[in-house]
Amino acid sequence: MRWGGAAGASKRRFPPWLPPWLSWALLVAIIIAALTTGAVTTTSSHPTAQARAAAIDSQIRCPSCEALSVAQSNASTAVTIRRLVLQRVERHQTAAEIEDYLVSKYGTWILLRPSTTGLTGLVWFIPIAALALLVSIVIVFFFRRSRTPARAVLLAGVRAPSETTPSSLETTPSSLETTPSSLAPTASSLAPTASSLAPAPANARNMPGLEDRAGLEDRADPPAQRAAPTPRTVRQRHKRFLISAGVLAAAAVTVGLLMTTSSPRLPGQSITGSLSLGRAQRASRQLVQARTLVAGGHAVEALKLYTKILKSQPHNASALAESGWLEYEAGSEAGNAALMRTGEANVEEAVHSNPGASEAHLLLAYLLVNKGETAQAAAQLRLFLADHPSRQLVSAEHSTIIEVFRAVGQQPPAS
Amino acid sequence: MSCISHHRASAIASSAKRYPIRWLASLAALAALAGVLVLATRPQATTLEAYSPLVGKPAPQIAGASLTGPPIDLAQMRGRFVLVNFFASWCVPCLDEQPQLVKLASGNQAPGTFAGVHDHRPPPPPPVSIIGVAFDDPASAALGFLRSTGATWPAIADPSGKIALHYGVRGPPETFVVAPDGVVVAHIDGPVAARTLRAIIARAAADGA
Incomplete structure (x- = not known):
């Protein structure tokens, strides 16, 4: 398909009463709307300290797990950094100050977002340069097409040989005079040879083929000898100018959005905001946020978030177990037996609703240890270890696991 | 032209x-x-020596109750080389490393201090102390680990993980060599051999650290 095809485009257009530029305008509008909606939904003028801390956490690499941010990890080093970030945010330190502190301890490696300086800065520069290059190519492509109507004229001449062709052939050198008239359109391919043998005659400008070839060598034709722009050509020029301007505007908006949205986002939040998050995606994002809140010591806010998750996914094992554990702990601290029972029931339900949830087994084991039911705790720990939990989690809980198995006189399973 | x-x-x-x-x-x-x-053509990296932004900067403070005896204060240990060793009882490479540290400390003049290698070569090696920091490990488990490996140097628990964070530790074993003037001169990531530590300390001493 040819872009901006002059003859066939209007015939193919459906429905015919739609203006030809509408599809382009729609494309540009959709791109801009998709990008700006995401940017608008992700920004908040007064984020809370927890939200700010969570946003910073999402940009810091977990020192012991590397592929995760500290917001996504429950490794001890990640928990320590989360605490530090929250403390410093509450002391009104900026994200840059906190990141600088961590860089002074771990190096730039600790930042998930590459540095904008030095050799690493190329990571940022190359995509922007590539985008600029692409836009330039598109613009040059459109403008070159709009400035070379001769090619369109030539193509029209090939399709329907004009009456001027035979007469103009008379001016070619004698070697060409023998060319049969049926081969008239192919004469243009011989034109360079002819022009190299002898200067092109003045009236060769009237030949479509010769004009095109000569145009390549000598662009500085007097304006009077060029084909006068028809209203159709002018309209096409305007259309192409508008398309180029649209592409440029879309590129500018994209770059602008990349600049503004390069600030830290909440854990799990995409650059386009929450446009297409499914229920499961939303729940998993909320889980990460709830864990961040728990690590920061904000159990009440975390419980609210867990309740939200359970409203949409009543059998979410992680939410049930973690919220149950929080309730049990809170009940234990406040001496509220009813709350402790609720928490215990939630953890048990998590284990029953998803027997493969290793974390739920671990939390139930802890709960049973607190109750003094060590044998059952050991059984839960066996189930926990059988689910192939992460090495980090096992390392973090190693001493407790050993203690429980020792208490019941058993050997921990080899893993 | x-x-x-x-x-x-x-x-x-x-x-x-x-x-x-x-x-x-x-x-x-x-x-x-x-x-x-x-x-x-880059200079070859010494075994296990790893980048750390702390190298060339004052060592972060370590002070508090020791697991094994009198309180620890890194600031009071100026004038000798100090190895700050992060370990954990659950860390298998730490088990491999401990005998090497014990070997290094075998010439101890005082608990946690040794005079280095007596190889009859002047000048005498600088005195070195070791401080253990339990990484993500309960005090009891860390103490049991040290006793089982024959370590006699002072160690400190780090339940909040703050010391590890101040040193930028990612996972044990990691060792920082602190010069007599309190500046970190080397960071070793992974289990280290006594011979390597001696070489690093000798190099730092020769550099006038």
Whole structure:
């Protein structure tokens, strides 16, 4: 398909009463709307300290797990950094100050977002340069097409040989005079040879083929000898100018959005905001946020978030177990037996609703240890270890696991 | 002379215009060659010595109750080399490393201090102390681990993980060599051999650290 095809485009257009530029305008509008909606939904003028801390956490690499941010990890080093970030945010330190502190301890490696300086800065520069290059190519492509109507004229001449062709052939050198008239359109391919043998005659400008070839060598034709722009050509020029301007505007908006949205986002939040998050995606994002809140010591806010998750996914094992554990702990601290029972029931339900949830087994084991039911705790720990939990989690809980198995006189399973 | 050079320059320019792909490919090949040369001629890394922004900077403070005896204060240990060793009872490489540290400390003059290697070569090696920091490990487990490996140097628990964070520790075992003036001179990531530590300390002492 040819872009901006002059003859066939209007015939193919459906429905015919739609203006030809509408599809382009729609494309540009959709791109801009998709990008700006995401940017608008992700920004908040007064984020809370927890939200700010969570946003910073999402940009810091977990020192012991590397592929995760500290917001996504429950490794001890990640928990320590989360605490530090929250403390410093509450002391009104900026994200840059906190990141600088961590860089002074771990190096730039600790930042998930590459540095904008030095050799690493190329990571940022190359995509922007590539985008600029692409836009330039598109613009040059459109403008070159709009400035070379001769090619369109030539193509029209090939399709329907004009009456001027035979007469103009008379001016070619004698070697060409023998060319049969049926081969008239192919004469243009011989034109360079002819022009190299002898200067092109003045009236060769009237030949479509010769004009095109000569145009390549000598662009500085007097304006009077060029084909006068028809209203159709002018309209096409305007259309192409508008398309180029649209592409440029879309590129500018994209770059602008990349600049503004390069600030830290909440854990799990995409650059386009929450446009297409499914229920499961939303729940998993909320889980990460709830864990961040728990690590920061904000159990009440975390419980609210867990309740939200359970409203949409009543059998979410992680939410049930973690919220149950929080309730049990809170009940234990406040001496509220009813709350402790609720928490215990939630953890048990998590284990029953998803027997493969290793974390739920671990939390139930802890709960049973607190109750003094060590044998059952050991059984839960066996189930926990059988689910192939992460090495980090096992390392973090190693001493407790050993203690429980020792208490019941058993050997921990080899893993 | 200038005419010739001008002629050459214009010849190069016209060649670049005529064969742009060849010129670009040649430039890319030259850049790749330069990259290989830079990487290949870098000084060889000493075994396990790893980058740390702390190297060349004052060591973060370590102070508090010791697991094994009197309180620990890194600031009070100026005037000798100090090894700050992060370990954990659950860490298998730490089990491999401990005998090496015990071997290094075998010439102890006082608990946690040794005089180094007596190899009859002047000058005598600088005195070195070791401080253990339990990484993500309960005090009881860490103490049991130290006793089982024959370690006699002071160790400190780090339940909040703050010491590890101040030192930028990612996972045990990691060791920082602190010079007599309190500046970190080396960071070793992974289990370290006594011989390597001696070499690092000797190098730092020779550098006038």
